[in-house]
Amino acid sequence: MSEIDQMLAANGEWLTEFPGGLPVAPARKVAVVACMDSRMPLFGLLGLAVGDAHVIRNAGGVVTEDTLRSLTISQHLLGTRSVVLVHHTDCGLQKTTDADLADLVERTTGHRPPWTAQAFTDVDADVRESIRLIRSTPYLLSTEVRGTVYDVGTGELREAV
Amino acid sequence: MSEIDQMLAANGEWLTEFPGGLPVAPARKVAVVACMDSRMPLFGLLGLAVGDAHVIRNAGGVVTEDTLRSLTISQHLLGTRSVVLVHHTDCGLQKTTDADLADLVERTTGHRPPWTAQAFTDVDADVRESIRLIRSTPYLLSTEVRGTVYDVGTGELREAV
Numbered sequence: 001m002s003e004i005d006q007m008l009a010a011n012g013e014w015l016t017e018f019p020g021g022l023p024v025a026p027a028r029k030v031a032v033v034a035c036m037d038s039r040m041p042l043f044g045l046l047g048l049a050v051g052d053a054h055v056i057r058n059a060g061g062v063v064t065e066d067t068l069r070s071l072t073i074s075q076h077l078l079g080t081r082s083v084v085l086v087h088h089t090d091c092g093l094q095k096t097t098d099a100d101l102a103d104l105v106e107r108t109t110g111h112r113p114p115w116t117a118q119a120f121t122d123v124d125a126d127v128r129e130s131i132r133l134i135r136s137t138p139y140l141l142s143t144e145v146r147g148t149v150y151d152v153g154t155g156e157l158r159e160a161v
Numbered sequence: 162m163s164e165i166d167q168m169l170a171a172n173g174e175w176l177t178e179f180p181g182g183l184p185v186a187p188a189r190k191v192a193v194v195a196c197m198d199s200r201m202p203l204f205g206l207l208g209l210a211v212g213d214a215h216v217i218r219n220a221g222g223v224v225t226e227d228t229l230r231s232l233t234i235s236q237h238l239l240g241t242r243s244v245v246l247v248h249h250t251d252c253g254l255q256k257t258t259d260a261d262l263a264d265l266v267e268r269t270t271g272h273r274p275p276w277t278a279q280a281f282t283d284v285d286a287d288v289r290e291s292i293r294l295i296r297s298t299p300y301l302l303s304t305e306v307r308g309t310v311y312d313v314g315t316g317e318l319r320e321a322v
Binding site: 013 | 165
């Protein structure tokens with residue numbers, strides 16, 4: 001059974017828990033920017049209810065042009081004002097370098113990607129840089145921008161330092 | 162209490178459910194690309210367990226350079242091969258146009274954003290275009306790329322047409 005067929009089948013169970021229709025604007029006026037890591041079910045680990053927060057996720061949880069596009073729509077169109085970043089321990093982007101990833105992709109497929117992987121070594125430094133990028137974007141409306149690090153080994157979330 | 166303080170406090174409850182440490186590579190070898198909409202708790206509505214799938218999310222669930230960067234890392238570095246797109250009804254990006262959003266941001270902040278919002282009208286057409294972009298990226302390793310539309314009013318997920 002393909003992945004999508006499994007998901008479509010699993011949706012039947014979801015219908016028994018579905019909380020009903022909610023407004024498009026997030027109730028808690030918050031946007032979460034997090035890594036795509038499979039071990040972070042953000043609604044559970046941040047105590048979010050359905051409808052509470054936008055969730056923006058990419059490799060690393062880094063701030064790219066696409067992150068800023070999403071945050072702008074979240075804030076200007078749908079009224080969020082707080083931004084909470086969630087990076088984590090044992091990240092795939094700590095296990096490579098930008099050059100190594102580009103080399104690997106080129107060796108495997110014959111094509112070198114037109115972007116950099118955005119690998120990093122120090123997770124707290126990466127959160128600080130992400131906070132700086134959001135705060136220095138002049139067309140955003142953020143009132144609170146803070147960052148966290150999730151420990152995938154223990155389940156604990158702490159504020160970045 | 163600030164949003165981040167609430168989330169840090171909520172994390173105590175999560176620790177009672179935390180399933181323990183898991184490998185960094187997603188167990189089901191799948192990456193989900195979805196909209197940031199607050200009404201889509203993807204683990205629940207797709208029947209995903211912690212550790213099953215990468216989750217990439219942005220405004221609209223559209224395929225941008227950052228989406229391709231994330232998928233590349235997901236596939237080349239962490240072994241995923243299926244991609245499942247999740248767009249939805251009542252999307253914020255169906256309620257504006259690229260020009261209207263840029264005008265709104267410029268009027269509010271004095272700065273015009275350097276990207277386009279990627280607004281759309283037909284959700285199925287937008288899923289098809291996202292599938293096309295992923296399938297035509299020569300440095301990806303996808304074996305299955307399919308798309309769905311989630312109905313935020315009923316909780317039902319269907320394959321895009």
